[in-house]
Amino acid sequence: MESPVGKKINSSGMSERKPKNIFQQGAIPATFIAESIQKHSSQTAIGGHSIFLGQVRADETENGKVKSIDFTAFEDMAQEKMHLIREDIFAKYPLTCMHVHHSLGEVQAGEICLFVFTSSAHRKAAMDACEETVERLKAELPVWGREIMENESHQWKVNK
C-alpha cells in the first residue's frame, strides 16, 4: 500500500499528487482537522500520522499586542511551489498521504492558521516529512502575515 520511493504514483492514485488548493479563507477550525483525521480511518496501511498546527500568537511588540494576523499570498506561485515541495517530499519519504492547509485573510490570536498532515506506515517517515514540509513552506511559499495590534496599528510579521 505504500508509494514506492521515487515513483510518482501513490496508493490512492494520481489524484493525491495533483496541485491542490492549500488556501482557505480565515482560521482553520478544529472540527476541520478532526474530519481530516477521521477520513484516514479507511486507510488501514497507515500506522502513524504527524500533524503540525501553526497558531497565531498574541505577541507583545513595541507597537502593542497582536490581536490577529491578516494573511495574503501570491496564490498562483504558492500553489506551484507547494506542488514542487509535495513532489520532493513524496520522492524522499514513503508517505501514504500529505495534506496542507493555510489561512488567508484575518486569523485571530489563538486560532489555527496552518495545518500540515502527513501519514505513513511507520512513524519516522510521517514525522520527518511533516517537519521538512513545514520548514520548506515557511521558507519558500510567497505568503505574508500582517500583524494587527489591539490598538489597530499594524506591522509585517517576520519569520524566524
Next chain:
Amino acid sequence: MESPVGKKINSSGMSERKPKNIFQQGAIPATFIAESIQKHSSQTAIGGHSIFLGQVRADETENGKVKSIDFTAFEDMAQEKMHLIREDIFAKYPLTCMHVHHSLGEVQAGEICLFVFTSSAHRKAAMDACEETVERLKAELPVWGREIMENESHQWKVNK
C-alpha cells in the same frame, strides 16, 4: 508565558505536571482530538502544536490479516514512567503543555490508539519534544499490544 527550562512550574501552574492518567478505554476518537486542540485557543502564547497519532494497521502476517489490537498495560508503572518522561521533556524543551493519551482494550484497524500533543511558542520545541516523547514512551512504557486476526487467531505485537 513559557515555562523556564529546568524549572518545575509551568504557565498553568503545578497542575499540568502532576501525574495524569494517560490511559483510556478503546480507540481515541477524532472528536476528542479536536476538543483537545480547541482548548488551546485561549493559550495565546502558543505558536505551534505538534501532534503524533498512532493508528492500528491492518498488517498482513503469516497468521492472517490484523483486525484489531488489544492493549494491556502495567498501568501504575506506566503512569510513573510517563511522569518521569514528562519531567525530562519539560526540563529539556520550552513547552507550554504536553498531553499523552493511550488506548487500552481493543482498537480496530484504522482507529487511533496513541495521541501525543505538544505545544510551544515556537515550532521547533513542539516538534522535537513530540518526537522524543513518542520514541521514549514506545521504548519505556510497559504496554503490550495483542494483534487479533480476522480469523480470530492472535499474536503479540513487536515494536520496531
Next chain:
Amino acid sequence: MQVQVMIFGQLADITGTSELILHDIPDTDTLQETLHKLYPALANTKYAIAMNKKTIQGNTILTGDTNIALLPPFSGG
C-alpha cells in the same frame, strides 16, 4: 514475607495466570529459578523484571513484601 508476581502479555499466555503469590523467596535469582521450574517455557522467553514498579538489573535481594512484575518486550503506541 510475601512476593506478589504480576505476569504480563505473552508471559501470561505461558503461565496461564496473570498473578501469583510466592512465599520465602530471598532474591530475584531464586524467584526466577522457582518460576522456570513451574513454567519451563518461561526460561526461553525474553523478559525484564520490575521490583515495586522499577526495572532491576541482575540479582536483587527481596526484603519485606514485594511487588514483582514480569515484563515482556513493550509494544505500546
Next chain:
Amino acid sequence: MQVQVMIFGQLADITGTSELILHDIPDTDTLQETLHKLYPALANTKYAIAMNKKTIQGNTILTGDTNIALLPPFSGG
C-alpha cells in the same frame, strides 16, 4: 511588450498599489531602476523578484508580455 508588476506585502504599503503595468522595459535591472525612481523607499527595502512565478537571480531579459512579482521576505505559517 507589456510588463505586469504585482506588488505584495509591505512593498504595497510603499507603492500604494498592488499592481502596475509598464511598457518597453528591456530587462529586470531597468525595471528596478524605473520602480526605484517612482518609489524611492523601495530601493532601501529587501525583496526578491519572480518572473512568471519563478524567482530569478540577477538581471534577466524581458521578452514578450511578462508577469513580474515583487516579493518581500515570506512570513507565512
